[in-house]
Amino acid sequence: MSSAPTLGSLETLSRLLRTRANRHAWIGLGVGLFAALAATLLHCRYETGSYTLTGMLWVQSQNPALWLLDLMPLAFLLWGQYIGMVMSYQASALVMDETRALREQASLLAHQLGDVTDTHGPRCHLPGRGQLLDGIRQALIRTPTGQGRLQVLALVSDRYAALAYGERSDGADRLVQQMALRLRHALGDHDLLTHLGHDRFAVLSPMTGDDTDSHRLARRLHLAFDTPVTLGDGPLGVSLHVGVAHGPRHGNQPESLLRNAEAACYLAQARGQETTVFDPEADQDASGDAHLLADLYGALHHDGLVDCYQLQRGIRGERRLRQQPQWPHPLRGTLSAHHFMDLPARATLLHQLTAWQLREAMHRLESLPPASRPHLVIRPPARAWDRLPLADMVLRLLQAHDRPAERLTLELPVALLVRESAALKQTLTTLASAGVRLGMAGQSLLGTLPAAALVYPLHEARLPSVWLREIGRHERGAALLAQTLAQLHELGLQVTLGGADSAECLETASALGADYLEGRAIELPLSPTAVALSLETN
Template identity: 25%
Template sequence: MAVMKGSTSDFLHNNVKVFRSRVSKTAWQGISVALLALIIANVTVAYLEFGTISIASIVAVQKTNFALWILDGIPFVFAFWGQYSSTVLAYEASAMVMDQTQELRDKADSFEKQARHSVTHDLLTDLPNKELFYDRVEQLIVSPRRHTVFSVLLVEVSNYKEISDTLGRNSSDSLIKQIAVRLESAFPAPFTIARLENNTFSLLVNENLDEKAVLELADSVHRVLHDVFYIEQIKLAAQVNVGIVHFPHHGTDVDTLVQRAGIALYMAQNANKGSAVYDSSFDAHSPKQLTLMSELHHAIENRELELFYQPKISVLDNRVLGAEALVRWNHPKYGLLYPDQFIPLMERSRLIQGLTMWVIQEGFAQCAEWHQADLEVALSINLSAKDLNNPELPDLISGIKGAVGINPAWITLEITESSIMTDPDAAMAIIHRIHDMGFQFSIDDYGTGYSSLSYLKRLPLKELKIDRSFVADILRDESDALIVNATINLAHNLGLEVTAEGVEDMETLALLKQEGCDLAQGFCLGKPMPQAEFVQWCQERV
């Protein structure tokens, strides 16, 4: 502090000397002019009174002329006053400069601190950014502690892009801010929460937790982000996946850990809980996934896609009443690919809407042919969350309907509860527009989403489909049996048909019949089949 005071005093003293030298110079110039004027005045008065200019005449006028006495003293008064004023002004000016300089220094320090902070923190959420997160992971890796063990969780909001595309950047930014607040409040220090990319957060767990504890932590992330978010009076649901890696088991440097957490994150999209721990077996899939991503654009153009049809059987009398259209990809290298191998890839891009249009065109045309051939089978087609956020969907369906000549009563469009939650009002408007054309709707995978009774009441539904996860164990799990029974009764009270998915044996079918289920799908009843095989299968049952 003494050094600071000394440097400030020296700074002020030096400034005063500079200012005084400049002001004094000007003052002495003024005094010189005044002295010159005084000499001229004395010479002029001496000449006017004595007719000559000499030292004697000048001294004589000085003795007898009172006005010259006053005039003689003025330069000395001004000289003294000028020196005093210059000193005061110099001090004031120097103090002013010093104050302004200090203010500029304070602002510069503040800007420097902000700049340093912005380099290591995300501007939107103020969380640590990718650079700071990597640095903290590297510090743990090189820690002198023996047997250092920690875990990294990548948390991805998978529906971020569709929210941004539908509601705009401001709404998606608001969602990210709310997610950041929830994660920070739920996982305080010693956890480190960071935002790595637009829709990806990371959670650094610098503790030695066992596998079960880390998975429970991932479940906690899902619970924290499960409740709906409110963005401009719109309720939104964040669809979250979590990828998990452990140091040093899954990697010994930060780049490898994050890369493998990303692979686990991708695999988590197909996991029941939306979480996955990295496994070396995942690496065999990653090159394949990259290849598929690059080839998805051409799959439709190259006519590599094909619709398979799985029968929907009446539980009461075993008649074929409908079929569900299921897309397959006849890949030239990998052979026949099932939806879970490429649909998630499409849902992460805009390709899913193009796929939906292709399925609708193919399905409508095929269903029209069936009815022309007196095969009275209704067709179910799945819509994704992105489809329900596409305001052009009703017009596209109307155009295809008119071109094919399909009767809308033959078509049921299947939607999931979670697909409505992204933007419920917009989704409801689209659903009602399509329903007004005569198309039917079904809630698919009932019980795995929000299962909101208010949506069941508001939606123009024909059918409710019980998810296979409840149907598969109804013979062995009393809880599943109770859920299926309650769902059937609820649907019937709402005037809806009930379809049970995943019926794999006749004993399950018999129990569903006893419970009053209307329709059933499953491999024991009929597997998904290509068009020609499905038609032949139906004809053989007549």
């Protein structure tokens, strides 16, 4: 039985072909030299009757046929070198083709084994998303069209985030491993259990009856966690949220069927339900958000988000960069930050989104020359202030990147400041004590400002762009905006005014006394690759 060629054998074959071609070239050179010498000696003997160097030189000068014969060794040498080059090129092409084939074969094997890159968090030795999609694809081929004989269940736990981002982070791995063990025992021989990352699992199962099959299977999964999970420091009660999608009724492609199951799972979690079956005619807003959450998870792990920036200019000429994440969604077009940054409610996805945002901003600064790295303004997701150890995340990242805390401003929405929260106050106090500047942004600043500035350690406020854009449409618009800026300054806050999209708006904003201005008249929103060029130009 012949085996497939390896890269080492192909390289050996390439060198062998080149060696053979060069060897024949040198043999041809020797034959040509011998033929020219023999012809010269014979002609010398014929003309002079002896073999002398003088006679050989004379016959060479008198006989043009010998000149052509003298060129034979050079012709053999050039011909051999040319053949060697051709063989070398063909061998190199063969090596490249076989290398590509071997790589494709390795990728296929890795895909079949479920060793895919979108499995994050603790490993539990289960197939991944790739093998799940392959299984769904094969099941859909065997399933008659229009009959719901296939079900995909996506499930998450309610305790993983508290362990992973709390004081018992080492218990998160053990939780996932025990989840995998219990789920295996709850499933049958024909059910495929896969791990999608962290505490996210999916089950592919055939349907033997009507839709109640899904509820019976989901009930078995819930019953597997009726008894608490045993961790290192004691038992822990765990419950599941399960989303169900039936194929091909809820999707005739593997990706769409799994996406709908994940959307139903997110919807079950948002509603506090144990099990939710995907319903395309359900509440469109809730269903749309659930689909968007499922897409957001995939975008985070496949580099689908983009960290764009808006340049801010101070009254003294200093420059700042405000991060404005964007999401080029394949179906909904480019989504701005307010469409998805505040969407995640689950701590796992919230942590990943916040970590991505902070990490990308720091990496963007590191790509700039040290002398041109500006002050950075970031607005983390609103829920990150309450549900994540945000202060610890930010300070650790600043320390890892050797970035001064005074060169960072974190913005939070005004809605968080309406209610007095001891946890929020502690987070803000920790950040402010380390030197991080804190700002608030939102539509309803006026009613919140006095109390918020007294309770929380705030340094800045950013007014919505619409305030400056609408200033000319109201009689007292300019006076009201001027009073607002004066009140902010009296509270000791620096003010950023957006909406400077024209020369007239820029002149008005400058006259009002804002500390920082942003808008299209200063700079258009910048893509990641345009940041360095803009800073050099400005």
